[in-house]
Amino acid sequence: MKVLDLQCALGHSFEGWFGSQADYDTQRAGGLVTCPVCNDSEITKMLSAPRLNLGHGAAPEPTPGQGTPAAGAASAAGGLPGRAADTSSAAQALPDVSPEVLQEMQAAMMKVVRQVMANTEDVGSQFAEEARKIHYGEREERNIRGQATREETEALLDEGIDVMALPVPENLKGTLQ
Structure with a gap:
């Protein structure tokens, strides 16, 4: 490998x-x-x-001077902590943010997106309609996600329905592994 x-x-x-x-x-x-x-x-x-990656043995210890993000931080693709990325x-x-901090920010963003994906129901392009039905008590309350145009989003906000735009990478929209 x-x-x-x-x-x-x-x-x-x-x-x-x-x-x-x-x-x-x-x-x-x-x-x-x-x-x-x-x-x-x-x-x-x-x-x-x-x-x-031979599938056995312990992970190598970082060498002195190698970037070591905070414990638990990893690359978005599931990399090993302690590997500095360019x-x-x-x-x-x-320019004022170190590569280690950028890597931690990227990992944190991916963690949040994965958590949202795992704990919401995808209602697709019916998002605005479904959000209204939930808000007005026509459907049971649950966490949903989907797509809405800028106009639909502004209309929901004007009605007092809290929504938030969250850019989700295409490769996370499928089944989570």
Whole structure:
């Protein structure tokens, strides 16, 4: 198993696990390698020390000077804590934020999105209609998510119905693993 450090055009860093370099090249050429945060398929392989996942043994200890995010922080793709990721593009957009903090922010955002996805019912394009029915007591109260236009969202807010826009990466909209 080959573990690669990858980055999208927007600077989101993540890990990809592939059977070989040829598997990575084939999947990338087919548009199957996408950013877990923004679903961008313009992916570059970052310079990193090779690491093979052989499925046994303990994870290596971080070397001195290697970035070590707070305990429990990991890359959005489920990477191991303590692996520093290159977030140069994101760092340019937020020059006062360290790469470690950017990685922690990305992981925290993905955790929130996954929690929302796991604890809400997807009502799709019927979101505005379903939110009104719940608000006015026509349907049982439950947590829902879906799509609404800007106009529908503004109308819901004008009616006193609390809604919040949450950008969800395309690859999280399917079944959660």
